[in-house]
Amino acid sequence: MGTIYQDRIMTIPEVHPEHKEYWDAAVEGKLLIKKCASCGEFHYYPRVICPHCHSDKTSWFEAKGTGHIYTYSVMRHGKPYAIAFVELDEGPRMMTNIVDCDLDEIRIDQKVKVVFKQSGNQENPGSFIACFTPIESD
Amino acid sequence: MSIKGAAYIAGAFEHPLRKAPDLSVAAIHAECARGALADAGLTFGDVDGYFCAGDAPGGVLSMVEYLGLKVRHLDGTDIGGSSYIAHVSHAAQAIAAGKCRVALITMGGRPRSEGRSGVKQKIVAANVPDTPFEIPYGPTAVNEYAMAAMRHMHDYGTTSEQLAWIKVAASHHAQYNPNAMLRDVVTVEEVLASPMIADPLHRLDCCVVSDGGGALVVVHPDIAKNLNRPLVRVMGAGEAPKGLQGGKTNLTYSGAVWSGPKAFEEAGVTPQDIKYASIYDSFTITVLMQLEDLGFCEKGQGGKFVADGNLISGVGKLPINTDGGGLNNNHPASRGGIVKVIEAVRQLRGETNPEVQVKNCDLALVHGTGGGLSSRHGSATLILERV
Numbered sequence: 001m002g003t004i005y006q007d008r009i010m011t012i013p014e015v016h017p018e019h020k021e022y023w024d025a026a027v028e029g030k031l032l033i034k035k036c037a038s039c040g041e042f043h044y045y046p047r048v049i050c051p052h053c054h055s056d057k058t059s060w061f062e063a064k065g066t067g068h069i070y071t072y073s074v075m076r077h078g079k080p081y082a083i084a085f086v087e088l089d090e091g092p093r094m095m096t097n098i099v100d101c102d103l104d105e106i107r108i109d110q111k112v113k114v115v116f117k118q119s120g121n122q123e124n125p126g127s128f129i130a131c132f133t134p135i136e137s138d
Numbered sequence: 139m140s141i142k143g144a145a146y147i148a149g150a151f152e153h154p155l156r157k158a159p160d161l162s163v164a165a166i167h168a169e170c171a172r173g174a175l176a177d178a179g180l181t182f183g184d185v186d187g188y189f190c191a192g193d194a195p196g197g198v199l200s201m202v203e204y205l206g207l208k209v210r211h212l213d214g215t216d217i218g219g220s221s222y223i224a225h226v227s228h229a230a231q232a233i234a235a236g237k238c239r240v241a242l243i244t245m246g247g248r249p250r251s252e253g254r255s256g257v258k259q260k261i262v263a264a265n266v267p268d269t270p271f272e273i274p275y276g277p278t279a280v281n282e283y284a285m286a287a288m289r290h291m292h293d294y295g296t297t298s299e300q301l302a303w304i305k306v307a308a309s310h311h312a313q314y315n316p317n318a319m320l321r322d323v324v325t326v327e328e329v330l331a332s333p334m335i336a337d338p339l340h341r342l343d344c345c346v347v348s349d350g351g352g353a354l355v356v357v358h359p360d361i362a363k364n365l366n367r368p369l370v371r372v373m374g375a376g377e378a379p380k381g382l383q384g385g386k387t388n389l390t391y392s393g394a395v396w397s398g399p400k401a402f403e404e405a406g407v408t409p410q411d412i413k414y415a416s417i418y419d420s421f422t423i424t425v426l427m428q429l430e431d432l433g434f435c436e437k438g439q440g441g442k443f444v445a446d447g448n449l450i451s452g453v454g455k456l457p458i459n460t461d462g463g464g465l466n467n468n469h470p471a472s473r474g475g476i477v478k479v480i481e482a483v484r485q486l487r488g489e490t491n492p493e494v495q496v497k498n499c500d501l502a503l504v505h506g507t508g509g510g511l512s513s514r515h516g517s518a519t520l521i522l523e524r525v
């Protein structure tokens with residue numbers, strides 16, 4: 001039977017000036033993270049100043065868009081949805097939703113890939129949001 | 139400069155109401171302030187330092203005006219529900235530095251009357267840097283703590299039965315508290331049979347949503363010694379923020395790993411010395427993780443530590459939250475920190491219900507986690523001694 005994913009209205013995020021490229025890329029189906037030229041580390045959510053070494057030599061990096069589930073929780077009160085942290089193959093762990101699957105089958109360490117869902121609704125559409133869906137195991 | 143012995147908690151008051159539709163939030167603060175000052179044997183005119191957090195409507199300026207205070211020291215530190223534990227430390231620091239001699243800390247709110255709850259999406263403030271990368275995903279109080287619980291279970295084999303024991307202990311204590319919101323003793327089976335809210339947390343893994351509040355009066359040692367009250371001395375404190383660390387976060391531990399050792403070091407005591415602990419219990423997982431992080435047991439052994447009644451006064455090794463805690467007694471304004479301090483003061487004074495009073499309770503720990511366990515939280519630890 002399972003708990004099949006249902007679309008939900010996602011709150012439209014504010015677009016802060018330092019994140020314009022991130023949201024523009026999301027429309028194209030690309031997940032951007034930040035890479036620091038000084039310490040070589042990736043970070044997320046993206047910032048002007050690297051949170052690891054405080055260099056301002058940070059630049060946008062297109063993530064592969066694949067990773068695995070670090071943790072998750074399916075909300076059972078009201079319309080079900082799965083909040084999660086996904087660990088990207090590049091390293092950073094990011095808050096997200098697991099979508100387009102049976103929510104009862106979600107597991108820690110499951111491999112996932114990014115899919116984008118538009119926030120807001122038809123009358124008031126917002127930015128595209130990076131969500132993840134399980135990859136069929138091979 | 140150390141705060142060890144720099145100040146005493148002379149007054150403590152927990153508002154008796156758990157539903158207050160006819161009181162304004164400011165009035166709850168004022169009633170709590172009056173109660174704590176009366177408890178100490180002091181008056182509003184004695185107060186020269188004032189502390190409040192995000193629940194205080196209008197912040198320090200509106201509250202100081204509303205309360206009619208004349209103060210020379212202000213502190214509006216807000217780290218969520220643990221703010222008031224940190225305020226005791228800050229008050230001791232201010233007293234040690236000569237900035238004030240009678241510090242009043244107030245908190246209060248009415249989420250129950252206002253229909254708020256832990257399954258509702260957080261309120262969105264403008265320009266917060268992390269919000270755009272979280273709020274679309276529907277984070278709530280419950281599913282954030284649930285994600286930490288899920289990973290803890292994965293890494294350490296912690297079970298829902300073990301988490302349920304924390305609620306069972308709270309309910310055992312609450313049966314003796316006439317003001318507690320929930321007074322029925324529950325079993326592990328009943329916790330597991332309660333509705334799932336956000337995997338793996340059931341309804342009975344969650345704290346109550348209650349109106350109410352509390353207040354504390356922290357004073358200079360010279361003042362404490364002239365009051366006709368038992369002496370509860372501040373011995374040590376620590377505070378630490380924990381966030382998502384640029385994506386390197388590990389959700390199986392809390393900021394208590396940093397705030398706890400600082401408090402123990404300052405007080406010159408160890409976890410084994412603690413007779414009673416007030417441990418923040420927004421959810422059962424909060425308790426388990428904090429007990430590990432504070433060193434009451436090894437990391438990953440929290441499940442075994444909390445099971446089989448080990449947290450029940452008179453039964454187990456570490457009695458906690460003998461008022462019933464946030465799980466059963468009170469979690470006013472969705473911020474449990476001040477009630478945690480108040481119950482520790484009651485224990486140290488020997489003023490709790492005899493059924494839950496810890497014998498020879500001369501050393502107590504208070505610890506809080508304010509905010510989100512899977513995003514940002516403020517950890518605050520406080521160690522208190524009866525002199």
Ligand SMILES: [Zn+2]
Binds near residue numbers: 051052054
């Ligand atoms: Zn860097």
